[in-house]
Amino acid sequence: MKAAMADRQADLAGLVRAHQAGVWRYLRFLGCRPDEADDLAQETFLAVIRDGFEQRSAAETASYLRAVARNRLLMARRKQRSSPPLVDLEAAEAVWARVAGADGLGDYLVALEECLQAAVNPRVRRALELQYRQRLGRAEIAAELEMAAEGVKTLLRRARSALRDCVERKLGR
Amino acid sequence: MSQPNDELRARLRERLLEQALGEVLGGETPPDLSDKILAAAERLETVSTQRKEPVMEKSRRSRRFWAFSAAAACLVCAVGVAVFQQTRSAREDRQVARQSAAEMRRSPKLRGPSSMRSEEAEPGAAAAPWAEPPAVGLDRDPRGELAATADSSADGRALTLGERYSRAEQARQTFGNFPGQPTLRGAETSTPGAAPTGRGPGMGGDRYDRLVETPFRAVKDNPLSTFSIDVDTASYANVRRFLLQEGRLPPPDAVRIEELINYFDYDYSGPTDDVPFAAHIEVAGCPWQPEHRLVRIGLKGREIENQQRPRSNLVFLLDVSGSMDSPDKLPLLKQGMKMLAEQLGENDCVAIVVYASAEGLVLPSTSGQQRQKIIDALERLQAGGSTNGGAGIELAYRIAQDNFIQGGVNRVLLCTDGDFNVGTTSTGSLERIVEEKAKSGIFLSVLGFGRGNLNDAMMETISNKGNGNYAYIDGVTEAQKVLVEQIGGTLVTIAKDVKIQIEFNPAQVAAYRLIGYENRMLAAEDFNDDKKDAGEIGAGHTVTALYETVPAGGKVDLPAVDPLKYQAQAAPGGNQAASNELLTLKLRYKEPEEDSSKLLEFPLVDGKAPFGRASADFQFASAVASFGMLLRGSEHKGSGSYQAVLEIAESAKGADKHGYRAEFVEIVRRAEALAE
Numbered sequence: 001m002k003a004a005m006a007d008r009q010a011d012l013a014g015l016v017r018a019h020q021a022g023v024w025r026y027l028r029f030l031g032c033r034p035d036e037a038d039d040l041a042q043e044t045f046l047a048v049i050r051d052g053f054e055q056r057s058a059a060e061t062a063s064y065l066r067a068v069a070r071n072r073l074l075m076a077r078r079k080q081r082s083s084p085p086l087v088d089l090e091a092a093e094a095v096w097a098r099v100a101g102a103d104g105l106g107d108y109l110v111a112l113e114e115c116l117q118a119a120v121n122p123r124v125r126r127a128l129e130l131q132y133r134q135r136l137g138r139a140e141i142a143a144e145l146e147m148a149a150e151g152v153k154t155l156l157r158r159a160r161s162a163l164r165d166c167v168e169r170k171l172g173r
Numbered sequence: 174m175s176q177p178n179d180e181l182r183a184r185l186r187e188r189l190l191e192q193a194l195g196e197v198l199g200g201e202t203p204p205d206l207s208d209k210i211l212a213a214a215e216r217l218e219t220v221s222t223q224r225k226e227p228v229m230e231k232s233r234r235s236r237r238f239w240a241f242s243a244a245a246a247c248l249v250c251a252v253g254v255a256v257f258q259q260t261r262s263a264r265e266d267r268q269v270a271r272q273s274a275a276e277m278r279r280s281p282k283l284r285g286p287s288s289m290r291s292e293e294a295e296p297g298a299a300a301a302p303w304a305e306p307p308a309v310g311l312d313r314d315p316r317g318e319l320a321a322t323a324d325s326s327a328d329g330r331a332l333t334l335g336e337r338y339s340r341a342e343q344a345r346q347t348f349g350n351f352p353g354q355p356t357l358r359g360a361e362t363s364t365p366g367a368a369p370t371g372r373g374p375g376m377g378g379d380r381y382d383r384l385v386e387t388p389f390r391a392v393k394d395n396p397l398s399t400f401s402i403d404v405d406t407a408s409y410a411n412v413r414r415f416l417l418q419e420g421r422l423p424p425p426d427a428v429r430i431e432e433l434i435n436y437f438d439y440d441y442s443g444p445t446d447d448v449p450f451a452a453h454i455e456v457a458g459c460p461w462q463p464e465h466r467l468v469r470i471g472l473k474g475r476e477i478e479n480q481q482r483p484r485s486n487l488v489f490l491l492d493v494s495g496s497m498d499s500p501d502k503l504p505l506l507k508q509g510m511k512m513l514a515e516q517l518g519e520n521d522c523v524a525i526v527v528y529a530s531a532e533g534l535v536l537p538s539t540s541g542q543q544r545q546k547i548i549d550a551l552e553r554l555q556a557g558g559s560t561n562g563g564a565g566i567e568l569a570y571r572i573a574q575d576n577f578i579q580g581g582v583n584r585v586l587l588c589t590d591g592d593f594n595v596g597t598t599s600t601g602s603l604e605r606i607v608e609e610k611a612k613s614g615i616f617l618s619v620l621g622f623g624r625g626n627l628n629d630a631m632m633e634t635i636s637n638k639g640n641g642n643y644a645y646i647d648g649v650t651e652a653q654k655v656l657v658e659q660i661g662g663t664l665v666t667i668a669k670d671v672k673i674q675i676e677f678n679p680a681q682v683a684a685y686r687l688i689g690y691e692n693r694m695l696a697a698e699d700f701n702d703d704k705k706d707a708g709e710i711g712a713g714h715t716v717t718a719l720y721e722t723v724p725a726g727g728k729v730d731l732p733a734v735d736p737l738k739y740q741a742q743a744a745p746g747g748n749q750a751a752s753n754e755l756l757t758l759k760l761r762y763k764e765p766e767e768d769s770s771k772l773l774e775f776p777l778v779d780g781k782a783p784f785g786r787a788s789a790d791f792q793f794a795s796a797v798a799s800f801g802m803l804l805r806g807s808e809h810k811g812s813g814s815y816q817a818v819l820e821i822a823e824s825a826k827g828a829d830k831h832g833y834r835a836e837f838v839e840i841v842r843r844a845e846a847l848a849e
Contacts, residue, residue, distance in 0.1 A: 009211075009215070012211060012214050013207065013211055016206070016207045016210050016211060017207055020203065020205070020206050020207060020210070021202075021203040024203035024204070024206070025192065025196075025203055028192060029188065029189060029192055034201070034419075037203075038204055038206065041203075041206055042206055042209060042210055042213070045206075045210045045214070046210065046213055046214065049210075049214045087185065087188065088181060088185075091178070091181050091182060091185055092185055094182070095182055095185040095186055095189065096189070099186060099189055100189060105189075105192075105193065105196075108189075108193055109193055109196060109197055112190075112193050112194070112197055113197055116197065116198075128194065128198060129198055132194045132195055132197075132198035132199040133198045133199055133200070135199070135417065135418075135420045137843075137846050160187065160190055160191075160194075163190060163194075164186060164187070164190045167190070167193075168186075
């Protein structure tokens with residue numbers, strides 16, 4: 001009896017460890033605020049644990065967790081009046097399943113880091129860092145890189161496009 | 174595939190990339206929720222073993238039973254309660270709730286959804302997931318939050334379900350729905366039963382209490398304005414985090430204008446005689462409403478050099494639970510505490526108590542000279558593990574008591590993200606402990622860390638009750654400011670229960686409005702009531718309050734009160750009314766170890782200075798106030814704009830030794846860009 005419970009505990013711990021980041025990221029992708037994603041990710045796992053779960057393939061488990069997360073989100077949103085808008089859930093699920101994969105964006109992030117080194121030049125990388133790490137606005141990035149604000153916009157758009165192609169090529173998705 | 178679909182998918186792929194870049198470059202990584210989830214799951218398991226098979230079989234009957242107990246204990250969904258109420262007698266329900274509460278009392282920390290509030294609601298969190306349908310127990314319901322604030326009656330007796338339901342209904346009718354903005358501030362709510370007890374421990378999400386802006390008041394109806402000082406600065410640091418780190422505008426209720434203004438140092442001179450602080454009043458034109466006048470009241474506490482600090486007995490009470498395991502929490506906390514330890518010397522002693530781990534006392538009271546020993550103890554701290562429930566706060570106070578220094582500083586410093594578990598202690602009883610200990614001379618300061626489930630409301634409340642201050646540490650710079658540069662202000666209280674009362678002269682002023690301090694307003698009669706708690710001022714602290722006034726004869730758009738039938742018409746009288754005095758400022762304070770207050774009075778005459786001739790400090794403070802009103806979307810913001818704030822702040826930066834004002838300019842720019 002005790003051993004069975006310990007086994008089950010270990011299973012649960014494994015499930016949570018393997019999928020929590022993916023579920024959280026997925027909720028953010030659907031349009032949740034960070035704190036909302038924290039809450040809903042917890043609820044998602046508790047709901048799955050409560051209803052009893054069996055370990056299947058990582059992809060099946062991830063897909064099931066996403067469905068539960070989606071429902072939790074819809075239920076939560078129904079009760080709130082002003083919340084940040086959500087994306088088209090069906091389309092988002094399709095894109096996520098195809099691009100982000102079963103490991104909850106893990107491979108994608110690894111590929112992205114490689115692409116940041118390989119697919120863009122240092123100046124572009126600097127512009128991206130200013131935007132995403134320092135959170136500077138376009139005008140500030142322009143000042144930092146000594147170029148026109150309009151040029152920054154084009155530079156960043158091209159950079160993202162190159163990165164997206166690079167990542168999706170690497171992943172074959 | 175049709176065209177729009179491709180477009181949509183391209184947009185979503187773009188979004189995914191943006192998110193990934195935000196994570197890889199911007200550090201927006203998912204939090205580690207495993208401790209919380211597993212702790213909650215363990216509780217599910219425990220319940221199911223205790224209940225044996227019936228629960229596992231999930232018979233219809235048992236499901237109903239659990240749904241009912243969950244609903245009763247959680248008080249989340251008043252409607253749900255009402256429906257189920259018909260099926261069981263109220264007496265049985267209370268038994269069930271109590272039973273499940275008893276079962277859960279020893280169970281570990283669950284950061285449940287924020288809809289669960291009260292003392293009883295917390296244990297119920299474990300039962301909630303069994304509810305059918307599950308959403309009833311778990312989802313947020315702003316109405317439920319309102320209901321939960323009124324969870325006990327005035328005499329402390331538990332409410333029956335019927336009472337709870339009718340209170341929930343009442344609350345809904347009174348306040349309507351405020352998604353995410355649940356309660357009114359304590360200081361403004363006078364019904365004892367409805368006084369918010371803060372949020373119960375262990376709830377998720379950042380939480381702010383609702384702030385209702387103080388309106389203009391006509392001097393002829395309300396000649397007195399009374400409030401308690403507030404030296405907290407947490408709101409500014411939190412607003413800064415929203416704007417600079419998260420790149421979004423803060424929710425209006427996170428913006429407490431007085432805390433924004435008080436974040437900055439103003440060059441007020443300190444007291445020259447033996448009073449603990451000096452007052453500086455200034456009046457000039459109002460930048461956002463040209464026909465109004467702005468009155469600034471500035472207090473400056475006596476400076477105490479770090480070497481001259483009285484002997485101190487400090488207890489660090491540190492939250493090392495799983496939720497602190499994030500770069501902006503425990504590592505920053507350790508760093509901040511080490512910086513503080515560096516400032517301590519032979520006159521100080523420090524003990525470290527943690528909660529969430531098996532042993533509570535990490536370091537017994539140790540002399541500040543043994544700095545390395547303190548630093549090593551801090552180094553060893555690790556987040557995580559299951560919560561051992563918590564006698565943490567009691568232990569911290571006990572140790573402070575054991576090492577009490579008569580005439581010295583006795584203080585518990587609580588560092589947490591507010592995802593706060595103090596065992597069976599609810600926020601209400603926590604407040605009581607803190608208040609009682611403050612009376613015995615042990616004060617409490619609160620340092621908040623991290624985002625995600627910052628319980629701003631509760632931390633502010635308990636620091637107020639504990640004669641302490643509340644600072645939010647969003648980075649090393651802030652730790653440096655609070656724990657090194659302002660160590661005197663943070664540790665040494667020089668006056669307590671500091672209250673301000675202004676009497677306006679109706680011959681000079683038609684109406685007035687206090688900017689900020691919404692949750693610090695007092696009734697006029699509280700001013701002379703020494704039993705009424707108010708804010709503390711620390712060594713070297715400055716406190717600034719601004720009043721926007723409408724000169725006599727100016728246009729005041731206030732709903733008129735019908736002429737009174739039985740009262741004699743009060744005419745401006747007294748031999749002072751004819752004077753050119755605008756107002757009289759009265760201050761009451763107590764010495765830290767005394768129980769009776771002292772009174773100071775200062776009259777003010779308006780020199781008719783235009784805004785441009787006001788001091789740089791006056792101008793800067795008014796820019797900060799205007800910024801706060803813009804962020805709050807205030808109806809009194811007048812012609813204020815981010816651009817105007819920038820211009821004033823830039824020109825009034827002054828010496829700006831620490832660069833705080835320059836940073837403010839950055840923050841305003843950021844807000845302007847985001848608001849567009």
